[in-house]
Amino acid sequence: MYLSTSRAADIAADTPPRGGPVRAVPGTVLALGLVSLVTDVSAEMVTAVLPLYLMAGLGMSPLAFGALDGLQHGATALLRLLGGRVADRTRRRKLVAGAGYALSAACKAALLAVTTPWSVAAVLAADRTGKGLRTAPRDALISLSCAPGEQGRAFGVHRAMDTAGALLGPLAAFGVLWVAADGYAAVFTVSCCFAVLGVVLLVLFVREAPAPPNHPSPPAAPTAPAAPPGRAVRSLLRLPALRRLCLTAAALGVFTVGDAFLYLLLQR
DSSP, X not given: XXXXXXXXXXXXXXXXXXXXXXOOOOHHHHHHHHHHHHHHHHHHHHHHHHHHIIIIISOOOHHHHHHHHHHHHHHHHHHHHHHHHHHHHHOOHHHHHHHHHHHHHHHHHHTTTOOSHHHHHHHHHHHHHHHHHHHHHHHHHHHHTSOGGGHXXXXXXXXXXXXXXXXXXXXXXXHHHHHSTTOHHHHHHHHHHHHHHHHHHHHHHOOOOOOOTTXXXXXXXXXXXXXXXXXXXXXXXXXXXHHHHHHHHHHHHHTOOOHHHHHHXXXX
16 A cells, blocks of 8 residues: 555556665664654553453453443544644644654553543543554655655565564563563553653654655645545545455454454453
């Protein structure tokens, strides 16, 4: 999906995919990959212990937890649209992404202060707001840091580092609980430290550089009033290939079970 634009141009021009020597990914991509790695360690530490904490520690029912988990993921998906819209209008992609990362870090600290199921739910909703805000501008930063023919490798490196963090997070959480029985506060504290580290790495090492010379430049500002966003969305949905892609993604999403239920089953 990330390569759809450049590959579509190759197919339309009846040219083979671009080849050549493999070059290192830009430093911005590596920095964002590191930010995502430590942030995912932080997020997955909370995700791994949250079911047991809410249900065994705070008395939330499985049905209520399932509703909470579904609402969180749905809110994240919608807020990604908002994050992308704000980043495009302001052209401050690093600032918007940083606000999302900072909000999530603040929510990790807030988990240490809340003690009721629905106050925890409110903090988690704010955390998901941060995740939704940062996703689109972060991906835009990656895309603009390299030429179209290098985006596959750039996103591949970023996703590999992001997924490594998702693997290490639960291991770190269970390691903390193994050392400190019922040490949920210790898990949240370590998670908050990783989240703050992610924000620091973003501020210090991620640069919002202009697009490279061979990156397609944005179109000039139109003289006529821009079309309403709804009309643009309807125009996109008229493309048969995009409709098929959206329907397939929606069908897969319907049958996806949250990781939290897997952790709950393993803990039981």
